[in-house]
Structures are given as C-alpha cells and as structure tokens.
Amino acid sequence: MNALRPEDRIAGLLARRDFGARVVLHGWVRTKRDSKGGFSFVELNDGSSLAGVQVVADGSLENYESEVLHLTTGASVRVEGELRESPGKGQAVEVLAASLEVLGTVENPDTYPMQKKRHSMEYLREVAHLRPRTNTFGAVARVRNRMARATHDFFQSRGFLYVNTPVITASDCEGAGEMFRVTTFDLANVPRGADGRPDFAEDFFGRETSLTVSGQLEGETHACALTNIYTFGPTFRAENSNTSRHLSEFWMIEPEMAFCDIEGDMNLAEEYIRHLFRTVLDDCPEDMEFFGKWIDGTVVDTLTHIADSPFERLTYTEAVELLKRSGEAFEYPVEWGADLQSEHERWLTEKHVGRPVILRDYPRDIKAFYMRQNDDGKTVAAMDVLVPRIGEIIGGSQREERRDVLERRMRETGLDPETYWWYLDLRRYGTVPHAGFGLGFERAVQFVTGLGNIRDVIPFPRAPKSADF
C-alpha cells in the first residue's frame, strides 16, 4: 500500500471528466444522506481539497444494510466504483460505488467530537487532534502549507541559502524577551554553588541554556560569509502574553542580507509579503473563497489590494506627527520617544492608509542594541511592517556593522561584550553593511485566512497555561 498519488486523491478525482472510468478513493465521511428508496449519498473528504466527493452507495452493495446505513461522520472508508457525471446540484462528478469498505467506524457516534454542524473555534481548540477534519482547519492547513512553500520559493529563487540556526542557545540575552530554560537538572535537587544559585557548570551543556527567541544573531554569521540567507524555524518566548496574536512557540522566517541597507531590507520585506499573498490568491482560490464566506468577508479583497499596491512608508517621526494631528482621542498620548501603542498602530494602518505601513527610524532607546545608529544620533535604522487588524507582522533593521559603535551600545544597554565575542568578531573581520528582518509566520497566516485568533492557525498552539496535545 503506497502513499496515494495526487491523481488518486479526491482533488484529482474532482478534476476528471472521463466518465465511466473505474476509480478507487479513500477518505473520511463528512456527511451521509440516506434514501430508503434504496441508496445513500456519502460525502468523502481526504484533505486534498475543501470540496469532497459524493459517493452514491446503493442497496445492492453487500454491506449496505449492515454497514453503509450505519456510517456516521468521521468513519474512514475505501471505495471502488465508477466515475459518473452527477445529475445533482453542487458537484460535476460523483462516484457510483461498486464496493464500499469500512476501514474504521466511529465507536461512539453520540460523543464523537466532530459533528455534522458548525462548531465554535473555542471548542475545536479543545479537540485539536480532530479539528483538521473540519472545513476551516483543513483550509488553514492547506494555506499554511502553501505559504511555507511560497516562502522557500521566494528566497530560493533569489539565491538565498536556507540556514538552520540552533534551537538551543547559550546566548543569555538576545533582546527579545523571556526565555525557556533548557536543563537536565533534577528540579527537586538542583546542584548549587557556594552562593546558593544553581551551578550550571553541572548542567548538561555546562552552562545556562535556553530555547531560542530568534535565530538572527547566528543568521548574521552566515550572511557575513554567504551573503543572502534565511532561516525558517520554531521560536520560543516565555512571555506571559494572553492575546489573540501571541504564541509561546511560533515559527519565524528571518532573512539576513550582507551588502544591504535598510532600504533594501524594506524592499525585500514588502516583496516577500506580496509574494505570499499573491501565491495564496492564485493557488488556493477555493480555500480563500471559503474564508471569505465563513470567516471574514473582506480577506480576498484585502489580499488582492495589498498584492497589487505598494506599502505606505513613514518614518517613526512622521508617524508621531500624523498621530498628533489626527484629532483622534487616544487613550495613551503620542509622544516622540515612546513606543507606539496598539491603538496608534491600528489608526495608522486601518484608518490613515488602509493597508500595510512600514515604519522606520525608531528612537534608539526603545530598540535593540544591534540596530544601526542613524547619523542624527537619536534614531536607529529599524523598520516594522504593520498590517491592519494584526499589527506588527515584521520587525527588522539594518545591523550595526561598526564594531566600536556596537560595543558602546552594548555597554550602554547593560550587555557584556565578552559574551558576544563571536558576534563582535563579525565586525572585527571584514565587516559589511547588512540587514534583515523577522516575519511571524502565524501572524501572516492569520492575516491571510482572516481568523481572529492566532491559536487557530498553528496545529497545536502553545500559550501560557496551555500546552495540550
């Protein structure tokens, strides 16, 4: 029994018109409609497309009374039959079963969590092992997959090397939030030094280690040798964030380009996002139409619009001026030097321009140490891509390539240059201007699908107090 080929899957079958052909198909029952007139309609889905195929099972099947009539949503079957033009509405083709083998019944139909009805997203999250069997989560899985492939296509076609940066890191401060510790210590009996603190020299790696919050610093090492690279891997943040757009474990794409400045960084970010949207619109029209109909009526138009038009670009300073002049009654005042609040970002993307906005040149005091100092002495060459509804989808910057400036900045922000010796070496030996950014993959999927909660665009969401499955 080999893996099914695309042409043997339901999506392939639905495209065929060679009526009369003998076909074999496999899938899970979505609905069944019986006719005591002697036959049943069994709708099968195998995840290859949103649409399923209607199987006509008539009373002549030897197991019609004993098995077919008792099929319920969720049962798995193998069908052999004939491809026919469908006389019914809603589908062009159907399969008249010559045999219908039940591979797996649903043991307790009254408590099977997936019913032939709409379920709430909150409920489906509690049955994450079965939710991919729904229309919504099947569509999310296909779109997510297509976006992952589009990511590799985009960077590969531009000569970027895919680099795998470590998941376990010893960088104790990457400037991006709380980290999950990695240890093999028996937590009930942690070795301690004379000062009473855990003695990490005794731990597995002989030092304190954590799960990565970003592959950027390691990515820079390869950009400073191979020129253009990107990472695409899991990222972990132990922040106690309870929102619809944060996860404790998420996937991030981080390109890093040598011989590239902040302008090039923004150009690439914009191209990349538009490539993602265009690809999904072109290749997943059925799933996108579904999201438009059931999740968010505006997604298709919004994506089309964004794919076809340039992003708005503003400096942080210009954005602050706009916000101050907006006449909007914000809960938090807008002040140069302070981070923009959610309400400010939303006003900019949703009300002011109505599409993505790239903000650049932020005050250096609210940004990370590695961002390149601008000549004004006050700002750094940082950029954020903000989109309506989600907010920040990309954060990036031109990196500080001047060793003395970088080292000074590290000291100012309380970091010990010693621990970043290898990062500083990149500036010591053949330093080059370089830039990069990080895109939150789930936020991109969330934006594309229109789903309201980021926990519904990753198969098994991890969030504070939530690591089921």
Next chain:
RNA sequence: UCCCCUGUAGCUCAAUCGGUAGAGCGGCGGACUGUUAAUCCGUAGGUUGUUGGUUCGAGUCCAACCGGGGGAGCCA
C-alpha cells in the same frame, strides 16, 4: 501580568425576583425523498467548572481556585 465578560446535555444556548433543569442541533429508532447544513415524527441524554459560604431553599447571591473569551502590556 492587569481590566472586563464568561463556564448549564456531545455541541450552541435558554431558565423572570433565589422556588420542580429546557430548546435547537448532533446521536439513536422510524417515515419520506437524486439528496447537498436534507425534511418530518419519536426517543435517550444533566453531580449546572471545582471547593467552600449565605439561605427554609442556590444554575441564580458571596469568596477562592481552575478553564474559556475580549481588551491592554510584551512582541513576531
């Protein structure tokens, strides 16, 4: 972590002022029909999140805890 809302049947929800726990969907049984979220009739299904408190009496009021949602902060 903070603010607000919320937890009742497998699911989505109702239950007036504190007074016998209800419906739709789903399941099961039947009827009917080339059906499409099929339709119609019948039927089973409950420790009202947990613990404690107030009360003659608590799904309802109070407290703590646990879970869920929305918003904020942190960020991608």
